[in-house]
Amino acid sequence: MATYETILTEVRGRVAIITLNRPEKLNALSAQMSDELRQAVLAFDADDEVGAIVLTGAGRGFCSGADVTGWGRALEREADPGRRMEQAAAQATETWTDLWARVKPTVVAMNGDAIGAGLTITLGCDYRIAAEHARISMRFAAMGVMPELESTRLLPHIIGLSRALDVMLTGELIPAPRAAELGIVNECVPADRLLERAIEKASQYARIHPQTTRAVKQLVWANVFESDTEAVKRRERLAFAEAQRRPSHREAVRAFLEKREPDFYRAIREAEAAASDGGSQA
Known part of the structure; x- marks a missing residue:
């Protein structure tokens, strides 16, 4: 198994567990973490003895979204900070939704707040469970940017157009029980049962080859x-x-x-x- 710096991996039975591991940054998504997460998903997808994957986070948060410190540096040194995103959009690369669509079933265990990209990266996953204390937010508008990672298509399909627009336009922090009512997550459970429940659900999927x-x-x-x-x-x-x-x-x-x-x-x-x-x- 490969050695990673920003994630942890383990296998329990036929379930692989990937843990985002930058707790001091509330698991903010860096380029390195994104790369390592993709590598780990593909490695477990190629493992014949693994039937499903659980994705969770270390520490207080699941994922606080993109690492905004990188945005700050871009604003300081670049005359046009949006140019890099335009260049990325022009490249034909596999999106997170494309990846989740073709790999083994993936269950997300949100152990804490899932904000911005910390939410949108999971929308293509097969099942989302949140701890009762977690908060969910499409924070993009509040940061003066646009929702991404295909969320403008996926979230309206998951929870309906009007609800999706409300969530995106307000950028509010939604308590996990309310997120479950809206359908953003499939269920919410006590924090001390979160990983157990996620593994239980993943094991249901892993029973099928x-x-x-x-x-x-x-x-x-x-x-x-x-x-x-x-x-x-x-x-x-x-x-x-x-x-x-x-x-x-x-x-x-x-x-x-x-x-x-x-x-x-x-x-x-x-x-x-x-x-x-x-x-x-x-």
């Missing part, structure tokens, strides 16, 4: 903003047919007939071993 959960996610993301209903149905039919060819489908049917719990990971390992043996004999 990532071959299947990834395929479900990719199908949903391909269809969620699709305006062509025929295209949606076509993708579903093709994905269904492809799923029936996978070892997980055969294992699920056999387990049902044999009245036992399916073991999807074993079924995949055996299928891969058989394919490897067949290839070597050829």
Whole structure:
């Protein structure tokens, strides 16, 4: 496992845990932290024994957003501080939403405040849980900047247009219970149960092999903003047919007939071993 400076990683059972680890900065997102987080997500996504990921933070906050000290330096030395963002927008790079859409299921455990980018970076994740004392905020307008990371599309889709506009225009700090009512987070729990609950939810996802959960996610993301209903149905039919060819489908049917719990990971390992043996004999 790689060594990181701004995040911590561990594995419990089939659940990988990534912890943002700049507590003295309330886990403000630096370029290094973003890079290391992406590296860790991709490493766990490639690990055949990991089925889901939990993302949380160290210390009092989950993530206080972008590291504003970098903005201050930019204002001091650059005549046009917005130029860098324009240049970044022109580059065809994978966004956080693109990444979350294609990797194993990810559960966010907000152990404290999730502000600005600390919230928007999670909107493409599969499930969000907040500690009861946490606060959530789309703080961008209050900082004189615009919401980003595709949040102007995702948040209205998640909680509705009127609610999303209100949250974005006020920039207010929303208590976690209210955020759960709005649908920004899926649930809020006592702080001492947060990580336990996140691992519990991630373990539910991890029970299904990532071959299947990834395929479900990719199908949903391909269809969620699709305006062509025929295209949606076509993708579903093709994905269904492809799923029936996978070892997980055969294992699920056999387990049902044999009245036992399916073991999807074993079924995949055996299928891969058989394919490897067949290839070597050829």
